[in-house]
Amino acid sequence: MPPDRLSVKFAALADPTRRAILARLALGEASVTELATPFDMSLPGISKHLKVLERAGFIVRGRAAQWRPCRIAPGGLKDIDEWLAEHRRGWEERLDRLGDYLDELQSKEKKRARRKK
Amino acid sequence: MLGERSSEALPKLVLTRVFAAPRALVFQAWTDPRHMARWWGPKGFSNPVCEMDVQAGGRIRIDMRAPDGTVYPMTGMFREVVAPERLVFVCYAIPDNDGNPRLEVVNTVTFAERAGKTTLTLQAVVVNAAPGTETALDGMETGWTQSLDRLADIVVKRASRGRKTWPTEPPSTPAL
Numbered sequence: 001m002p003p004d005r006l007s008v009k010f011a012a013l014a015d016p017t018r019r020a021i022l023a024r025l026a027l028g029e030a031s032v033t034e035l036a037t038p039f040d041m042s043l044p045g046i047s048k049h050l051k052v053l054e055r056a057g058f059i060v061r062g063r064a065a066q067w068r069p070c071r072i073a074p075g076g077l078k079d080i081d082e083w084l085a086e087h088r089r090g091w092e093e094r095l096d097r098l099g100d101y102l103d104e105l106q107s108k109e110k111k112r113a114r115r116k117k
Numbered sequence: 118m119l120g121e122r123s124s125e126a127l128p129k130l131v132l133t134r135v136f137a138a139p140r141a142l143v144f145q146a147w148t149d150p151r152h153m154a155r156w157w158g159p160k161g162f163s164n165p166v167c168e169m170d171v172q173a174g175g176r177i178r179i180d181m182r183a184p185d186g187t188v189y190p191m192t193g194m195f196r197e198v199v200a201p202e203r204l205v206f207v208c209y210a211i212p213d214n215d216g217n218p219r220l221e222v223v224n225t226v227t228f229a230e231r232a233g234k235t236t237l238t239l240q241a242v243v244v245n246a247a248p249g250t251e252t253a254l255d256g257m258e259t260g261w262t263q264s265l266d267r268l269a270d271i272v273v274k275r276a277s278r279g280r281k282t283w284p285t286e287p288p289s290t291p292a293l
Contacts, residue, residue, distance in 0.1 A: 006220075007220055010243050013127065014127070084128060084129075087130060087222075087241065088130045088132065090159065091132055091239060092132065094159075095237070096160070097156035097157075098136070098146060098156040101155050102137075102138040102146060103137075105142065
């Protein structure tokens, strides 16, 4: 996936309000008014957050003119998961190498200690 | 995933690994660039440039070179250095065309020793994207602290098992 899209996704998740909106939507669809209630935030304020989430591909919004229910977009988190999995693989490989290197250092030290005896 | 309770809820991953080596040695392997250059990066990669100023605010610069010769530069900065138990450093990832990072990943590494073995725990949290990727929402007050109670959560966890083939008794002093 293009890095731009990925960074848009991470940027969308960087805000606690947006994460809370996603967590709420994970429980089921909701209207803008319903989403705004617990946040003590204006409807335009919430709408801005929803636009960010929508553009990042995390949510989709219904077509009904008055009541545009928001819900979680299927597969919206896939890119994030894939990036994290790749990042994890990178760390696993580093730690494998670190383990080998520590082995190497310690066996050298053992040899050196034996020679001294 | 989504809907799990978490106090942080930013995209993150956690790894744990047990090394049959004393903590001082493992910590040194992370903080001495001569040593880090020997293991940083995927298998087969070398690190022709490995520089670090190991103190809070100190810069990190590592150029990883792939077997095909491609060089992948990485920059970062230490936030906390508590020898020999804890390191916090930021890595800047996914550079844009001008070389500015789009993402910041905060890595917290802890080192705990028990019976001559060291348990290393690494937590990597994606904290930020470069300005410009986010719309101008700064300054909006959320005023909803309870939101911390239920947040979207993305966790990739893998508690690696300890390695199987270890020297039976590691030397008590580091070989560095």
